[in-house]
Amino acid sequence: MKDRMLFNTCPDGEFFGRVYEIDYICRRAAEKPAPAIFLFGGRWTGKTELLRRVFHGLFWGQARVVPIYYQFKGYGSAEEFAEDYLKEVLKQYLAFRLRDARLVRNEVSLDKLDRLLVDNDLYDLADLAAIHREARRASDSTAALRNALSSPAMVSARSGIPVYLILDDIDHAACSDGQREAALSRELIDSLSLGPASFVASASTKRPLDGAAFSGSAEAMELPGLDEEVATSMMMDLGRQYGVEFDTEILRLAATRLEGNPMYLKSLVWAAAKSGVSLSTLKEFGDLYTQDLFEGNMGIALRSALGLRGINSLRVLHACSTSKRPLSDEDLSERFRLEPSELENIIEGLSEAGLVEVNLGSLLWAGGSVVKDFICFVYETRVKGRSAEEVRTYLAREILKEGFGFRGARAGLKLKDEVAEVMRSFNNQKVLKLLFRNQAFSARFKKGKGGDEGELTVPQSVGCFSSERLEAGEAGPPILVAHGFQNGRYDSGNEVVWIASVKDALSPVNIGDVENFLRRTQILRENFRAAKVVRWMVGREGFTAEAQKRIEAEGVFSSDSVQLKIIKEGLADKDSATRLKSSDKIAPVKEFEVVLPSSSKAELVAAKAVEEIGTEMGFDDAAIGQIKAALVEACINAFEHSRLKIAKVFLRFVASADRLTIHVQNGGVDFDSPSEPSDPIEAGAMPRKRGWGFELMRGLMDEVRVERVRGGAKIVLVKYLVKGDSSNGKEV
Ligand SMILES: Nc1ncnc2c1ncn2[C@@H]1O[C@H](COP(=O)(O)OP(=O)(O)OP(=O)(O)O)[C@@H](O)[C@H]1O
Ligand SMILES: [Mg+2]
Structure with missing residues (x-):
């Protein structure tokens, strides 16, 4: 060689x-x-x-x-x-x-x-x-x-x-x-x-x-950290290479929490491999991260990089890292009794290290959240005299709490906004009751038992708002209130109010949440003269068995994020609403991720994967053939545009109730950008012959979109699943 x-x-x-x-x-x-x-x-x-x-x-x-x-x-x-x-x-x-x-x-x-x-x-x-x-x-x-x-x-x-x-x-x-x-x-x-x-x-x-x-x-x-998709795939790949077990969702959280910084990401996976711990739960991530940050590779790197000079510098840095507002020179010199010259020196050092930004005499924190955690550790142990274990426990707890809100934030839309959007789109549509009854829904889909087939007609929505103004001092998950009319009649007899609580956390709705909701709705309903009040609890991670039981007994509606997604799709899309009328078409959403290395025939691995997923979803052979052909085309396109040998292609398959969605991303290069003929990197490469690639994919799939992502684009391929229809969704 x-x-x-x-x-x-x-x-x-x-x-x-x-x-x-x-x-x-x-x-x-x-x-x-x-x-x-x-x-x-x-x-x-x-x-x-x-x-x-x-x-x-x-x-x-x-x-x-x-x-x-x-x-x-x-x-x-x-x-x-x-x-x-x-x-x-x-x-x-x-x-x-x-x-x-x-x-x-x-x-x-x-x-x-x-x-x-x-x-x-x-x-x-x-x-x-x-x-x-x-x-x-x-x-x-x-x-x-x-x-x-x-x-x-x-x-x-x-x-x-x-x-x-x-x-x-x-x-x-x-x-x-x-x-x-x-x-x-x-x-x-x-x-x-x-x-x-x-x-x-x-x-x-x-x-x-x-x-x-x-x-x-x-x-x-x-050059920011790696974007979420790439960073997550990197951790998955490293996890496999180093024999670390993981849960994709936890890696996604870790990748985001570590700001996509490749050094931190690698360090965390190595720490997991070294200590034989998996990265499957939030708790494992919290423990590993804090350990590595305080005593491991990350800690050593940060300690030498920050080179914290003197206790006053640490104090100023800590104050900046925890303050939400910019801090002025006066604030700082007063708080820490610092001479102007000393403060000036400190600020200069911190700004040179890129830890703070100085703007019109104010200091703003510019280090990321990992550095902030590290400063917290050094400050609490050195200045406050706390033990390392105590600070570690505190930080691990914070991470657990933060992690709860993570998935909502990742979806781009917080669950609360999603619920509000759903309620606003109520317009006398018919929805399966099962989608509002979590106990029955999980029994049917998780345990295979039969459920009821009944439908419910949602009202026509007038508007939706948050209950904050009505219950200023209340604690607990946010509550949304939607007003509407039933039966297409605008009289007080048909006026209805939906009161929905939203728990956007990694833990299921528990009995305490239910009690909180019941008490709050009791008081809230006093505000409305509507003939009917419908209570609905939405929990990203579903409900505990105890909570489910109590909810059923109270006649409260309940939905988890899967049910909500199906409701949302059904309300928004007329065709899909008809498809969703029969409950046997509903299945929980499943996601799979595959990273393709750049090797010849890598796209065949993708084809194999989609064949299995498609078969399990119930696509027929003809449709599977079309999906495979489109996916192979998308992968070749992705690799071709990557140009460099090192490129990888990231695939995410989302198998939902009525469709298979495939995301194809190549780490950042546009798919459809016309290649410059004079490009030296491409000199000697094959002339482009794939201008027709998109046409081909469009002919094979129901939807083909190019979505912008940080630094480039990704292709999204969608195929609808229509059972009993031999063309499997390709409606011409
Ligand atoms: N895209 C990437 N994928 C995987 N690992 C990476 C990537 N980029 C950098 N790394 C790894 O992350 C670590 C830090 O990378 P590197 O030294 O290039 O960062 P840097 O920005 O130059 O750091 P410094 O601020 O010290 O100059 C190295 O171990 C490197 O191998
Ligand atoms: Mg460098």
Whole structure:
């Protein structure tokens, strides 16, 4: 096998997403003139991985620019930086020209480089090494700096190919204090803003080099954590690789809670693998996370990265992290009795570390929630003297509580809003009673017992509002009130009020919730003169057996999120309402996720998976054949647009009452974007022949949509399930 390895990166099998960003920077690099890009993102969002992969792409995939990657670090002196930088520029140019990856990876002395340049007739570049030696002998650090920083321009002039600089951690060029570093960053800024070379530079603060570097001249590109879909798939994949058992929903929660930060995500899965714990419950996540944050890998990384200087700095940081409002200098100096000069120093340090943002004399927290948790731990133990175990317990408890609300938030629509939407759409439709009776519904679908087939006609809704104003001091889940009329008659005899409570948590509605609701509705109904009051409890996670019993006895309606989803679909969609009239068409929603690695025939794995899911749902062979063909097309399309070898494709199958919905996402690249013919990365690739792909998919499925997601798009394929209809839903 050819030796193509350049700078160290994580194994391809452990790298997720970022296809769009890598592709974008590579394309911009090849433009004439290439624009400068400033890439910023918090610690460990994956800037280095991304830039090294850009370098790899440019090194092997094109010949329009000479890519040079340089990572800034701490230096003893400006001359030391100059030598290091000069060596990298010369070495990587030689490597590019000689197509020799070893030169990039290996350390080479300046003398050896000098000889190599001469051997390859690159005398003017060899001169740069001589000037450097001269400057060092004369202890002329400015000359050494300027010589090194001019080397990319010399390379461009010599080779006739522009240099594209990939400057990682550019903020490190200015972070140490002292005259020499100030000179370094000044010279660097000058060379970047005046020099002919184009660049992409990364930093973990928005204002590197005192904000002066790229004023207005560079395109800013923020690198946030991985998006929810990609981050969840990454955890699933790592979980499988490291033999960690998991529940997808918990991983999704973890991925969001850890801000999609790849370092945190990996660290959590490793911690689980090391301690032999699974990631199947919220409690397991809470325990593992707090342990890793306090004593494990995450804690070590954060401790060294934050480098908290002094107890007052910690106090200020803690105050900012817990305050919902920006804090002013006066607030802080008064609260902590700080001299203005000390406070100024602290604020400068925190803002340099990207932990706070300073705006018009106010400080706003800019670190994420993981850093906030860590600060809480350090503060509580160091300042308040609490034991680590006590703080850990407190934090784990908070995470459990937070986790409850998570699923509602993830759906994009909170359950409460969903219930309000459902009640607002009441318009004399007929709905199966079963959908309002959780006990009967679960008996039928979870235990296979028969249920009643009766229907109920919902009223015509006039409006829906929250009960807050009517019961200001009440605790408990929110209650919604909807007014309407029955039987299409607008008289007081037909006036009806629906009172619905919504529990949007990861735990089922319990007897306490039922009692709370019964008491509150008793008081609330005093407000309405309506002839009839209907009480309805909605619980995201259903109901405990005890609660179900009490609800039945009281004649209160009850629905879980599955029932609600079916009600919602039925009310909104006339066709589906007719389909839903017969209860044997109703089945709980099931979701499956599959991550496809980029290998030949990966789409066949997808076809196999959909065949099983489709058969279980009751699609006939012809329909399954159509779904498989459409899915294979979507997968090929997704891989094709990913362009880079590392890409993966994420599939989510949602099998619901009357349809199969398949989400196909490729980590961020548009599916339908026309490919640029001159794209260097694609040079030599097969010409595109799949313009008809969408037409084909549309012919095979009932719905084909392209939905925007962060950084790209995904394809959504829908096939309706119509039992007894041999065409299985393809209504022509
Ligand atoms: N897209 C990704 N998929 C999987 N792992 C990733 C991804 N991006 C980064 N990582 C891993 O996350 C960790 C942090 O990545 P990296 O060092 O690139 O972040 P960074 O933003 O450069 O951090 P720093 O702020 O320290 O410069 C590394 O272990 C890296 O291998
Ligand atoms: Mg980095």
